[in-house]
Amino acid sequence: MLDEVALRVCAGFATCLVWHVASAAVAKPLPSAEIDRVVVAAIPAWQGKPAEVLDRLDLSEPFATVSQWTLVVARDPDPSAMPGFTDPGALAVCLVKTLAVECSEKYGPTKTYPWTNTAYALRTAKVVHAGARENAPLLLLQTCSTSGMNGNCDIRTVLYAYSRAADRFHPVFVNDTRGSNNNQDARFVEHGPLRGDVIVNYPTDHAPYAYWIEVYARRGVGDYTRILRYRGHTGYGDGNVLAVADSEMPEILRRLGKWQLGDALPVPPQSPKGCGRLILRRGVEWCDFASR
Template sequence: MPLLALLLVAASGPAAPPLPATIDLTRPFATRTPWRLAATQGPAIPDPILGDGTVPGPVHLCLGHPGGTCQPDVARLLTPASGTDAYAEPHDLLAARIVHPRDHAPLLLLRVGSLHGANGDQRIATALFAYDRTADRFTPVFTHQTGRNNNQEVRYIDAGPLAGDMIVAEPTRTAPFAYWITVSTPGTGAHPYRQLLRYRSSVRYGDGDPRPVIDAEMPAILRHLPKR
């Protein structure tokens, strides 16, 4: 799917219209000075992983003032703690939209994907940015990197009792192979999300359930979640 068709704003849903490659953030976040998110994608390049054919060009996201410098943390979303590698550069823009946590200021949600590995896996980074009015900048309040080959998922919840929360499902490293489920909730203002819940799922890897892990675990998530 073309890059431009993936720039969506407001709540998620298949009917949301595509936007241009620039999202104005000034009015939605009531910023002190003009801010925007601009996205560009370079031309296809020879596949540096498999060495056969071409892959989508690198995606450049610029979160900053129009005509000004870009915040460096956006360019590092896919960079692991150990340092840059072949999968640290985004080549897929998977989501770029403004979300509205319940009783909280809006947030900018970004999701980017790296090149695909030889086994088809891909590093995916998901981040939420809050506007810090005092500093007049956007601050990351949630960031997470994961793969995709083992049904991992990082999901922002748009509506319902968990509205505004981030749920992460990642495979365990020891048998019986299941998933670690974590739920994090918005902090105050530009403060980071805080973890409310972490438990080992009843869903097992390869159990034949066709549903996404988070969907299958939702009843258990609601049971385990502490009162707020």
């Protein structure tokens, strides 16, 4: 029987961690049921009700890790994080090294946004690649806070890199939005000249209302840093069906020296149905539905 110890710690400004350590070494890949068991044991039960595992992602193969690593997303049984809130409990997002569990249940205040962003819904959990040959893997995680009556929620986007020397995953990019209903976005670029970069857009606070456009890039093994910021030409509520990152792509690429007027317009990764040909209006890319 494993000699297990559970310890709850709050460290740093952005995470509350729960560690659950099993003393026995694991010589071969552990079954999913055993990993789920230690994750559930690491999260305190509430009125006798244990946490519920919602999703699981193997990280050992795509990252060629030294130890067995697994991402496990579980539902915390305790709904008291927000008094009066009737939805299920918050998410516990757990990185599991063999049988050692590190769960981030609450995202605390950041330098940019001084409020607490507790994850209640999982939007994305997948392995992406920053390299052109499907190499340089990163773990992309997007979670959503509590939703308002209009479906609006704060979205946190995190990219984790793996250090083989330390045998550990660590965040290299973190972004919080102030809601989701105003076309805010943090997009990891999976194809094209900006592959591996992240495009962030959010509305301006003053008229004429448009979007701030930011591009973040990672060079080497460090964290992502901002390489571009400008006030976009895409108007808030202008009727453009393209996502802001797509409508601004010609200008983004032009400012980074990767596109010039007269070149073919960048093709969005997901064009709206019936988009027709792409056209440029005052520096903004649009779908020309009249050309269908």
